[in-house]
Amino acid sequence: MGKICGLNEMGIGEQAVVETLRAHGSMRRRLLDIGLVQGTNVECIGRSPLGDPAAYLIRGAVIAIREADCRDVLVRRDS
Amino acid sequence: MEITSLPPDFTVPVKNADKIIALAGNPNVGKSTIFNALTGLHQHTGNWPGKTVSTACGEFRSDNFSYALVDLPGTYSLLAHSQEEEVARNFICFGNSDTALVVCDATCLERSLNLALQVMEICPNTVICVNLLDEAKRRGISINLERLEENLKVPVVGTSAHDKKSLCALIDKLDELCAGKIHTNPQKLRYIQPIEQAVSIVEPGLRKQFGERVSTRFASLRLIDGDSSMITELGNFYGKNPLEISEIADRVERAKAVLAANGITADALKDKIVSNLIQNAEDAARAAIERTDEKKSSRADKILTHKFLAFPIMIASLMVIFWITIVGANYPSQWLSAGLSWVGNRLADFMALLRAPWWLSGILVDGAYRVLAWVVSVMLPPMAIFFPLFTLLEDLGYLPRVAYNLDKPFCKCKACGKQALTMCMVSTNL
Numbered sequence: 001m002g003k004i005c006g007l008n009e010m011g012i013g014e015q016a017v018v019e020t021l022r023a024h025g026s027m028r029r030r031l032l033d034i035g036l037v038q039g040t041n042v043e044c045i046g047r048s049p050l051g052d053p054a055a056y057l058i059r060g061a062v063i064a065i066r067e068a069d070c071r072d073v074l075v076r077r078d079s
Numbered sequence: 080m081e082i083t084s085l086p087p088d089f090t091v092p093v094k095n096a097d098k099i100i101a102l103a104g105n106p107n108v109g110k111s112t113i114f115n116a117l118t119g120l121h122q123h124t125g126n127w128p129g130k131t132v133s134t135a136c137g138e139f140r141s142d143n144f145s146y147a148l149v150d151l152p153g154t155y156s157l158l159a160h161s162q163e164e165e166v167a168r169n170f171i172c173f174g175n176s177d178t179a180l181v182v183c184d185a186t187c188l189e190r191s192l193n194l195a196l197q198v199m200e201i202c203p204n205t206v207i208c209v210n211l212l213d214e215a216k217r218r219g220i221s222i223n224l225e226r227l228e229e230n231l232k233v234p235v236v237g238t239s240a241h242d243k244k245s246l247c248a249l250i251d252k253l254d255e256l257c258a259g260k261i262h263t264n265p266q267k268l269r270y271i272q273p274i275e276q277a278v279s280i281v282e283p284g285l286r287k288q289f290g291e292r293v294s295t296r297f298a299s300l301r302l303i304d305g306d307s308s309m310i311t312e313l314g315n316f317y318g319k320n321p322l323e324i325s326e327i328a329d330r331v332e333r334a335k336a337v338l339a340a341n342g343i344t345a346d347a348l349k350d351k352i353v354s355n356l357i358q359n360a361e362d363a364a365r366a367a368i369e370r371t372d373e374k375k376s377s378r379a380d381k382i383l384t385h386k387f388l389a390f391p392i393m394i395a396s397l398m399v400i401f402w403i404t405i406v407g408a409n410y411p412s413q414w415l416s417a418g419l420s421w422v423g424n425r426l427a428d429f430m431a432l433l434r435a436p437w438w439l440s441g442i443l444v445d446g447a448y449r450v451l452a453w454v455v456s457v458m459l460p461p462m463a464i465f466f467p468l469f470t471l472l473e474d475l476g477y478l479p480r481v482a483y484n485l486d487k488p489f490c491k492c493k494a495c496g497k498q499a500l501t502m503c504m505v506s507t508n509l
Binding site: 029033034038040046048053059 | 160161186381
């Protein structure tokens with residue numbers, strides 16, 4: 001079983017599985033809309049040149065999410 | 080006569096149209112392209128009453144019917160509570176549309192099917208249009224439309240922006256559905272057992288009181304979920320708040336008890352419903368997609384967002400565009416200026432010929448005309464050069480990468496990356 005960490009802690013090329021969301025309200029709904037439900041596979045594709053936002057492959061789409069919002073998404077890294 | 084307004088009770092006054100179609104889909108799937116392709120110039124835009132959400136209605140004819148097409152706002156889901164989602168949900172549930180047409184993105188089928196399945200839950204007469212097939216093919220994704228149609232049990236049509244024949248196929252399918260030649264039996268969304276049990280407690284009560292004017296399955300789920308905006312709308316539609324009827328209120332309480340007994344609290348229920356929807360969409364998409372060769376991140380993207388190359392490339396490309404604009408605009412500006420000035424002199428001569436008083440020729444020629452001529456000759460050429468070049472950048476797909484690269488500094492100024500693009504456009508005025 002891999003370690004649980006925030007989405008922002010993933011390195012480029014790493015894969016993980018979504019464990020839980022700490023966000024609430026409209027941000028939570030937006031994260032659910034883009035497919036970040038429990039059990040979803042996520043892969044970190046790259047980072048912006050200044051480090052933020054980062055690009056993630058989620059259910060077939062590459063989506064950029066800011067670091068502050070990534071902290072609220074807890075994932076389990078593949079060990 | 081054209082459709083002119085959408086009264087607050089969500090019906091579309093039908094004057095010339097035989098059938099009304101509700102057009103739904105995620106943002107950026109090419110819904111507007113399909114809408115424009117079908118309706119051409121026979122459309123007009125406005126606002127949904129009481130909301131800041133824009134709407135467009137149009138009409139088109141086939142061999143058999145005349146259709147009114149209502150373009151709903153782009154939404155990812157009918158469950159969240161933004162204004163766009165409420166408007167889309169309300170029109171599909173309570174509006175007088177005969178059919179729903181959901182546009183899906185072939186490159187992102189799973190996400191698109193999330194909305195499609197929700198629409199199918201409410202409106203059995205749904206046609207699914209899988210758009211951007213050419214784009215998907217370019218990325219190595221191919222979709223088995225027949226298998227998708229078998230699984231979902233609703234008509235599925237594939238379209239591409241450049242393929243006029245696919246649009247005809249879409250209209251044919253709509254004709255067949257509206258003429259009753261196809262019977263849809265949409266695949267029911269499968270929820271986990273406790274939720275299904277809860278729904279089966281509430282549904283019969285709703286059906287007995289109100290019939291099936293609105294999908295009872297969908298309405299039951301919203302009552303159990305405590306979706307206040309939907310409950311209000313149901314109250315308006317039925318003429319009575321369903322929860323004020325004791326039998327229905329009892330059933331809803333029993334349903335919630337069943338869920339609680341299975342460890343599903345009110346908050347957890349919302350999450351579970353969303354997860355179930357996504358799971359259904361994933362299963363349906365997975366069965367239909369035949370991926371051949373998909374690169375996760377193209378080489379171009381790696382360069383355009385590279386730590387050291389991204390900013391130089393961005394600055395260089397913007398500089399080239401501005402240089403072409405400024406230098407290129409000089410010549411047309413000079414010609415326009417000379418030409419309009421010549422016309423201005425002729426106007427002044429004409430005024431003298433008429434022996435017009437000095438103040439009249441002053442206001443009309445020296446004032447209004449010369450200022451207009453000056454503004455046109457100075458402003459028009461740069462605009463006419465800059466905007467096509469900028470649009471070219473947009474078509475190449477470079478602009479989202481610019482927003483992505485610049486998001487951090489813009490956030491520090493309490494803006495966001497997208498505003499970098501508006502800044503570029505405004506800077507031509509300087």
